[in-house]
Amino acid sequence: MTAKSSHALYKLMYSFVRVLPWSSLFVPRPPSVINGQTPPALPPHRLQLSANTTQRANPRRQRAMAAAAVAEIPLIDLAGNEIDVSRKLVAAAEDHGFIYIRNVGADITPASVDEAFSLSKMLFESPVEEKQKCSIQQNNRGWSSMHSETLDPKHQRVGDFFSRVHPVAIDSSSSGSVLRFLRYPAPESVSHDADDVRAGAHSDYGSITLLFRLKGQAGLEILKKDNSWAPVPVCPPGTDKDPSPPILVNIGDLLSYWTNGLFRSTVHRVVFPTAGEKVAVGESNSGPRYSIAYFCHPVGSARLEPVPSERVKNYIPVDDTPDVNPYAERKVMTADAHLLMRLKESYGTLYDDKQEESSQ
Numbered sequence: 001m002t003a004k005s006s007h008a009l010y011k012l013m014y015s016f017v018r019v020l021p022w023s024s025l026f027v028p029r030p031p032s033v034i035n036g037q038t039p040p041a042l043p044p045h046r047l048q049l050s051a052n053t054t055q056r057a058n059p060r061r062q063r064a065m066a067a068a069a070v071a072e073i074p075l076i077d078l079a080g081n082e083i084d085v086s087r088k089l090v091a092a093a094e095d096h097g098f099i100y101i102r103n104v105g106a107d108i109t110p111a112s113v114d115e116a117f118s119l120s121k122m123l124f125e126s127p128v129e130e131k132q133k134c135s136i137q138q139n140n141r142g143w144s145s146m147h148s149e150t151l152d153p154k155h156q157r158v159g160d161f162f163s164r165v166h167p168v169a170i171d172s173s174s175s176g177s178v179l180r181f182l183r184y185p186a187p188e189s190v191s192h193d194a195d196d197v198r199a200g201a202h203s204d205y206g207s208i209t210l211l212f213r214l215k216g217q218a219g220l221e222i223l224k225k226d227n228s229w230a231p232v233p234v235c236p237p238g239t240d241k242d243p244s245p246p247i248l249v250n251i252g253d254l255l256s257y258w259t260n261g262l263f264r265s266t267v268h269r270v271v272f273p274t275a276g277e278k279v280a281v282g283e284s285n286s287g288p289r290y291s292i293a294y295f296c297h298p299v300g301s302a303r304l305e306p307v308p309s310e311r312v313k314n315y316i317p318v319d320d321t322p323d324v325n326p327y328a329e330r331k332v333m334t335a336d337a338h339l340l341m342r343l344k345e346s347y348g349t350l351y352d353d354k355q356e357e358s359s360q
């Protein structure tokens with residue numbers, strides 16, 4: 001990540017902080033900074049995947065609903081008045097858990113995004129023996145082939161239909177932050193069932209995720225509050241003339257913990273094309289699909305408990321979102337413990353040794 005693009009990332013985080021003053025949770029800082037007060041017990045984390053998970057995540061049941069209108073995710077321009085922008089960001093995090101950040105090329109240039117996609121294609125196209133030399137390790141860095149990750153292990157028949165690279169050269173030594181290059185092979189080139197999805201229904205494990213996609217490439221869907229799936233266009237209205245598609249930011253599990261569920265860690269997935277299924281205008285589901293995600297994590301020892309904020313304290317969920325986080329026990333966890341728990345769910349045996357090591 002260049003200095004300019006990391007500046008843009010911090011600017012985005014700072015905008016959140018204007019409304020909920022807990023900047024220390026976003027950036028890797030020692031836990032003492034965030035634990036100045038006696039921590040309240042961790043109230044149940046309200047993750048959207050938990051309600052009637054079978055109905056929500058089972059692709060067979062969801063196909064009929066997938067032709068719904070596109071997701072109405074707010075588009076925010078960070079260049080606006082700071083207080084105003086912050087309010088909009090918080091409202092979007094609360095209502096949708098997903099936010100489009102307009103990218104007019106000032107901080108993260110179109111050339112740098114293009115360069116990252118070219119690098120990604122070059123990596124995936126290199127001989128398999130080369131990629132195997134840097135296979136994924138327990139530090140969550142390296143390359144992994146298709147089907148090696150299973151984002152929704154309870155419902156998927158086989159692992160996800162993407163391969164991925166987590167480059168090592170990213171500023172993440174003190175946290176779980178990771179840059180991910182993804183490649184989904186062309187649907188016509190892989191044998192799959194009508195029920196299969198390219199990436200299983202899941203919420204993200206970190207604090208926020210920045211997603212970069214390519215114009216015209218459909219596939220991403222989010223689970224809306226009404227329990228139906230909606231496609232997420234790469235270029236929503238109002239961005240057609242921008243030099244780059246907007247950056248899609250989504251709230252991860254940790255921000256949901258820290259806000260006691262005020263911010264939604266929204267479930268999403270990537271689908272195969274289905275006959276008669278609608279995609280956004282100008283988008284197609286055929287051919288290989290590439291995306292780049294930056295998963296932002298705090299320092300590993302950060303505690304996952306609600307931040308001292310009146311707004312968070314006073315928050316009462318209005319919908320029927322259930323109280324159970326399927327991934328967490330009812331105790332205060334650290335960011336590292338949470339990440340390991342989620343990685344173990346997705347990768348099966350890769351983390352078995354770590355479990356044994358830590359129990360000795």
Ligand SMILES: O=C(O)CCC(=O)C(=O)O
Binds near residue numbers: 213293
């Ligand atoms: O490829 C995409 O559009 C989404 C990827 C994703 O959700 C993830 O890697 O967590």
Ligand SMILES: [Fe+2]
Binds near residue numbers: 203204
């Ligand atoms: Fe994701």
